Amino acid sequence: MFIRFISTGGTIDKIYFDELSEFEVGDSQVQHILAEALAEFEFDIVPLLHKDSLDMTDDDRRMLHDYIVGDDVDRYVITHGTDTMQETAEALRDLENKTIVLTGALSPARFRTTDAVFNVGMAVATAQVAKPGVYIAMSGQVFEAGTVRKNRSDNRFEKI
Amino acid sequence: MFIRFISTGGTIDKIYFDELSEFEVGDSQVQHILAEALAEFEFDIVPLLHKDSLDMTDDDRRMLHDYIVGDDVDRYVITHGTDTMQETAEALRDLENKTIVLTGALSPARFRTTDAVFNVGMAVATAQVAKPGVYIAMSGQVFEAGTVRKNRSDNRFEKI
Amino acid sequence: MFIRFISTGGTIDKIYFDELSEFEVGDSQVQHILAEALAEFEFDIVPLLHKDSLDMTDDDRRMLHDYIVGDDVDRYVITHGTDTMQETAEALRDLENKTIVLTGALSPARFRTTDAVFNVGMAVATAQVAKPGVYIAMSGQVFEAGTVRKNRSDNRFEKI
């Protein structure tokens, strides 16, 4: 079983330097999360983008789409900013014979309290057991692409 | 979507008092894990047993089996000690039309570094997306009951 | 033994909402830190300011100074942003018969990895055992006011 992780930026990877600095997107936290999880499967991590999801463009989504089309892997976990996760999921829906799970975090993985670890756990399981398709794993739930939105005022993902 | 969590004890729920005390099984950590995960689905937690899994008997497994048979729920996550998790999974294999996922932890959920959060994340996703059956979610992987063993010397779960 | 904590803002109390939000100063983390420390002494927390220390003005320092002059307490721990902590310490140096310790954090207390807890521990001990005066507790060290600067490039406090 092999999973390819693609990191694109977003809150999950945010880091903080000090008062003069902004809160910035850092390296993928997936490796640390899998190490702490005592995970024992084959994987790699491809850092494709490094953006807040509000800054993600159609070109970025096309690039991601084309990357996966041309790539010889069956299972993907894509870490992504939460604000446009559903748009990116939609942009990947035509991909066939691949199980693609988007996840991220509402608070950074480097925080003492974060949803990142649980979310990546959900995504890793979904990539293994779900039938091919595009999914979003957030708010304790696994949604199919096209059936979910982020409710910003309540800070959660929910079924449309 | 409703998930019933059944806690049976094991390392995941271990607590430590002080030098005169042993390390003991405490209350289920599932509620804290789901709160930190910002999970937004319906669930409850049934504390059925409170044991190290090495102390679990055939009677305990029969009781757990009968509880689920007589219970009107489709999705279960059972937290369980790791040493005999596969035996309990086997004992539940004849149950039909239910998605049952056993998980636990190699280090306690109260530790600063623990696999518990990730594992419960995997189990919650598996309970939602897998077809009915009995599964073990450990070591970053989702195994079907009967295909997995704990490798004690390497401290991990692996396919038989 | 009574310690009055005065919170003024700074990295120690920073919180993060989500991608649309900035990293903002939240409520004082001192209460959580003392609870986790199992601290058993009398204290209160006075939230006097709520600023990055780079935004702190001479008026702010005068207000803090006058607050302490008119206040009937012997021991203070002031949580403060790190960038101008030494200026504020200087501004308080003429205060007599009081033990005043400034501390803060180079990474937020809400982070999984933070110097905040250790620093508040140093400050609480210094407020108890040091002779009256103004101190800065950072980088594992207790400095007297006027003998210390923040080395921004190395991200640490050091003796002048």
Next chain:
Amino acid sequence: MFIRFISTGGTIDKIYFDELSEFEVGDSQVQHILAEALAEFEFDIVPLLHKDSLDMTDDDRRMLHDYIVGDDVDRYVITHGTDTMQETAEALRDLENKTIVLTGALSPARFRTTDAVFNVGMAVATAQVAKPGVYIAMSGQVFEAGTVRKNRSDNRFEKI
């Protein structure tokens, strides 16, 4: 400024393996605590004993005493089990011209929630600013040797 840390065992350094193992004393957590604290002073760590403090004998205390007598350092932080910390503090009271601070933890440093980090912060500050003598830094307070006891039922240190 140089501090010598002497580790003797106790809850602060406890580790947990799995269900077949006991909770055992592991390596000193001081190095990890100082790294996270971004501490910038010279120190070393001498692992002298590896015991629950209830197992500590008069011979152990004599050995610790003689070690410090023959050692050319002014500031010590001794990590120690909490149950007999005050006996060891008493046994060191005749040492002159040295600042010796005993500390430890009521819950292990490896726990997600622990008093260890704060306590070591208090001890490090006390070793720097207190006049020579023997101190115990626990429960948010710095006590002089001979004035403190552990209240086991309330799980705290308090003035006699």
